[in-house]
Amino acid sequence: MNFKNQIDFLRELQKNNNKEWMDANRKRYKEIRDDFIAWLDRMNVQLAEIDDGYYDTPGKKGINRINNNLMFHPNKPIYKDHFGAGLDKRPNTGDFYIEIGIERCMYAGGLWRPDPRRLRSIREAIDYNGEELEKILNKKSFQRTFGGLWEDVKLSNAPKGFSNDHPYIHLLRNKTFAVAKEFPTEEIFAMDFEQKVISVYQEMLPFRRYLNEAVTV
Known part of the structure; x- marks a missing residue:
């Protein structure tokens, strides 16, 4: 290329x-x-x-x-x-x-403001096993790469069917479940660029698998 x-x-x-x-x-x-x-x-x-x-x-x-x-x-x-x-x-x-x-150049993945059905499915997955998503998001290498979830619109209170004292209320209030990493355009000219693409893909994969399982099961 x-x-x-x-x-x-x-x-x-x-x-x-x-x-x-x-x-x-x-x-x-x-x-x-x-x-x-x-x-x-x-x-x-x-x-x-x-x-x-x-x-x-x-x-x-x-x-x-x-x-x-x-x-x-x-x-x-x-x-x-x-x-x-x-x-x-x-x-x-x-x-x-x-x-x-x-x-700029960018890697990204996840679901940007999913429709109500898929958003509900993600929240149900978090209610059932929010610990797994929290573990993925808090992994040190994940934090270094993406810094956490993409900041977007959040509910001011708990979504319908969930309480404000839910242990994962900070996740349930999100309307977007996505991550991104921007990088300088110069990186695309490096000999190891394709390997970097693969590395970021692998780092993001558990996060995407969690969400995709939630919306397809």
């Missing part, structure tokens, strides 16, 4: 964030996108080798569109400043997300 070509393209795109420029550079965009898909295919194979429960996710299925959704975000530019993709992307569960951008 020629990440330099990818970053150079993104920088030019942000200076010319309009359909006319993209149309004139469509062939170049497709070549870079295809290169990224091929890299995702390689990571798909490598991650499947270390995770028996991995859900096969070819690059074409994992990659996100580069267009922003202007229906919901009308004030955003037409095109994103990054390429993003999800791997281990089993339907209706939390995938392993990787983002390559000019301002």
